Amino acid sequence: MSMGPNYTPDGGPWRCGRCGCALEQGKVQAEYLQSAFDVFLPRCPQCGLTMIPRSLAEGKMLEVERLLEDK
Amino acid sequence: MSLPWAHPLFRAVSGGEWHPGGTAATERLWRACRAALTDGAGHGTDDARDAARPLRVLDAGCGEGAAALRLAAEGQRVVALDRTSQPDWRHSSFPAAGASRPLFCAADIRRIPLRDGWADVVLCQCVASLLSRPENFFAEAARVLRPGGVLGFSDLVRRDEAQGRPAVCDTASPLSLSGGCAAGAHRREAWERLLRTAGFRLLSFTDESRELARLTAQLVWYGDGESLRQIGLDGAAGCRSVCRKGSRPGYGVWVAVNTRQTI
Structure with missing residues (x-):
């Protein structure tokens, strides 16, 4: 899918722990159990390290994992 | 409250075929x-004249008609029925030279407007659970299939102990088993009993619950709160209950042959 939810950092300025660059919103693809999901997340423009905000990890990501795991 | 497949979110996620697995699932079912037919499980198919002609296919509950168009493009003669006509039936691209075009028709698949024994194959994907009396569809499928014709059927399967009941699609949670479209799901044994009663011999069953889980996960991922509420995947009666395995249906795919000897 070309669309994707947009998740900004939960709060405060965030920098890449490896490069020190300020994170920028960018499109990434999350994969889990042979399914792919587009999402816009804060990521390092230099090394690509991506931050998964807590709200996503404990929200949609958790629901989707449970669905795909058939639990 | 929208019917799930009528919602723009559902249509965007499902990619034109309104059932779990989409185009790939239809291809698998069609190949099966x-x-x-080729294996002769559908007896009476070894006649050379029959083998050369296009297959006559009924797509029962065709939705926008994507599967029907694809089968027609490969040269099959296709009749596609749905209870409501779709704009795409008129606007879909015309077939290439030499290829036929599906005949689209708004009709109740429990009263199929085709003569006895017309079809070689009937496809019905994720539609029977929406019917108040699915046994009437199976009886009609057996009637319009020639002896030895093949039914490719898929639908929601209950995984709890409760019995299925007629679907009611305007309730608060269309994809839950407690109400809504999935309320018409049956346990695997119950679906198979309906098939046998109509005169079908079962050839195969495939559990494709993973495809249903994948579709639901896509809806949850891409849907905003309002869209998910509208299709019944959010809120008090929504995702939290649908996400529990015991309250969530599975998805099964059957291939069965019509055992009637005469038309």
């Missing part, structure tokens, strides 16, 4: 039906 073709194989059943």
Whole structure:
């Protein structure tokens, strides 16, 4: 899918722990159990390290994992 | 409250075929039906004249008609029925030279407007659970299939102990088993009993619950709160209950042959 939810950092300025660059919103693809999901997340423009905000990890990501795991 | 498949979110996620697995699932089902005919599980198919002609296919509950168009493009003669006509039936691209075009028709698949024994293959994907009396569809499928014709059927399967009941699609949670479209799901044994009662011999069953889980996960991922509420995947009666395995249906795919000897 070309669309994707947009998740900004939960709060405060965030920098890449490896490069020190300020994170920028960018499109990434999350994969889990042979399914792919587009999402816009804060990521390092230099090394690509991506931050998964807590709200996503404990929200949609958790629901989707449970669905795909058939639990 | 929208019917799930009528919602823009559902249509965007499902990619034109309104059932779990989309185009790939239809291709698998079609190949299985073709194989059943070729293997002679559908007896009476070894006649050379029959083998050369296009297959006559009924797509029962065709939705926008994507599967029907694809089968027609490969040269099959296709009749596609749905209870409501779709704009795409008129606007879909015309077939390439030499290829036929599906005949689209708004009709109740429990009263199919085709003569006895017309079809070689009937496809019905994730539709029977929406019917108040699915046994009437199976009886009609057996009637319009020629002896030895093949039914490719898929639908929601209950995984709890409760019995299925007629679907009611305007309730608060269309994809839950407690109400809504999935309320018409049956346990695997119950679906198979309906098939046998109508005169079908079962050739195969495939559990494709993973495809249903994948579709639901896509809806949850891409849907905003309002869209998910509208299709019944959010809120008090929504995702939290649908996400529990015991309250969530599975998805099964059957191939069965019509055992009637005469038309």
